[in-house]
Amino acid sequence: MATERPERARNARWRAAAELLELVRRQPGITRADAARRLNVSSGTATEISARLRNLRLLTESPAPAAGRGRPTTVLHPHARGPLVLAAELRHEDWRVAVVTLDGRLHDVQSGRHRSQDPQSVLTDLREALDQARSRYPERLRAVSLAVAGTVRNDELVQASTLGWGAVDLSGLTAGTGLDFLLGNDATLAGVAETRTGAAAGAKTALHLTVEVGIGGALLLDGHPLTGAGGAGGEYGHVPFGNPASQCPCGARGCWDLEVDGRALARHLGEEPPADPRRYARQVLDRAPHEPRAARAVAATVTALAAGIAGLANAHAPEVITLGGLAVPLRIAAPTEFDAAFRGGLMTFLRAQPPPVLDAVHGDDGALHGAAAVGLDHITSESALADWAEKSPEPAAT
Structure with a gap:
């Protein structure tokens, strides 16, 4: 216990510095005056913290554009030789x-x-x-x-x-x-990115889902994912929203994964499972506008996707739902089927004010x-x- 106290004291003096660096990250271009207000510290304290970080090659400052008759301030940037x-x-x-x-x-x-x-x-x-x-x-x-x-x-x-x-x-x-x-x-x-600087920024509770090869995601509180015991939570693709007779490569049966990606599209089209389900799905999406069989396969896959999202909305009651990866073009390709399956899968009390379903801002870079x-x-x-x-x-x- 005695050795923990000096360590806590050593770290405590960096608490405000860590909070300031987080602001710089979440709000690029923030001024020192705005940072002081957000941190609820005096301008003098903000000046002292930023000077300490500047000396340690963590931040630099540049003059902020003039705004009214107030005292001049600076814009905070990462140091060119920082970590x-x-x-x-x-x-x-x-x-x-x-x-x-x-x-x-x-x-x-x-x-x-x-x-x-x-x-x-x-x-x-x-x-x-x-x-x-x-x-x-x-x-x-x-x-x-x-x-x-x-x-x-x-x-x-x-x-x-x-x-x-x-x-x-x-x-x-x-x-x-x-x-x-x-x-x-x-x-x-990807969910962390959306809640920090993306479509779900500011939401206290958010659900993020990404379709690539299968579907994954996270439930996030204040920008931090709830990952369960050992950190393995969020494996939404392996909840049994699919056909109970279907064997998933993960070892379970009936996984949602198998209903929402390129493998599902191939099955609906009567084609062999693709070696690269992600690329195959994009090819089918390109075919759908002028090929009825591909359009029907997309509609069936989108229905399975939206129905599962509704089930998770019932379970988690998020403020906002964000979609990434192939979920975005899938919904765009069959919006009527998506809306019908999503609203139809919601509990009655949620249908009056369903959580908004938004496209991820960070896209493939999430x-x-x-x-x-x-x-x-x-x-x-x-x-x-x-x-x-x-x-x-x-x-x-x-």
């Missing part, structure tokens, strides 16, 4: 990485398709991208935050059925680098932005800022 996160995304057919600055912006985005589905091959490609980022930013990179299309429990990938993987140890990605490693489900992290947000949470925590201060070189000139 960085490498956000990464591992999907069914490809991977992406981006360097993230303290304002949440993605830089140096790189991507590549999997040469094979072998885990070692995929991780080798990701490690090469990481090593390139480390060589460009040798002292600034602090953590790797990875979004993966699979089930994550206790910070480990326990199953990625769409990749054909069981449990795979992904922590070796950062072995020997000294970088912290963070891992999350891609749909969950998981990458979510991984970035979680990574920045980590490197701007009170303890991480204290570590950065202790390890920083001499203060920057002010």
Whole structure:
């Protein structure tokens, strides 16, 4: 207990700094005066905090445009030599990485398709991208935050059925680098992005759903996902909204996954299951406007999607529902069927004021932005800022 007290005291002095950095991230271009009001601190305190962060190469300031007769203020920006996160995304057919600055912006985005589905091959490609980022930013990179299309429990990938993987140890990605490693489900992290800076920003309770290969998502409270015991919650694609006779690659039967993606479209069309359900679904959507069979397959898939969303709305009563990935073009392709199935699946008391169903702002970049947000949470925590201060070189000139 005695050793915990100095640690708490060491971190406490960074609490306001962490809150200020979070504001810079959530509201790019915020002024120091606005930040002071949001933090409920005096202008003098805000000036002291920003000066300390400037000296530690965390923030810089530039003159704000003149606005009325008030005292001049400054706009807060991330320092050009401040800490960085490498956000990464591992999907069914490809991977992406981006360097993230303290304002949440993605830089140096790189991507590549999997040469094979072998885990070692995929991780080798990701490690090469990481090593390139480390060589460009040798002292600034602090953590790797990875979004993966699979089930994550206790910070480990326990199953990625769409990749054909069981449990795979992904922590070796950062072995020997000294970088912290963070891992999350891609749909969950896309939900984080939407509640922080997207369509659900400001909502206390939000439900995010993403269709790619299957469907995943998250229930979020104040921008933080409820992930259940061990962090494996949010596997909405594996609730039994589907045909009980259908066997899912996850091992369960009747999974909703099988009713809402390219595999469902192929089944409705009497075609073989596609090797790349995501790409196949986009091809069918392109055919639907001028091919009646494709249009009927889309309508059936959209009906299954909307009915399941209604069931989750009944269960969770979210303020807002956001849709990402293929859920957006699917709804656009069959809006009448979506609305009918969604409203028809709601309990009577919800139909008068159903939760709005909004398209995700971040689109295909949702998981990458979510991984970035979680990574920045980590490197701007009170303890991480204290570590950065202790390890920083001499203060920057002010």
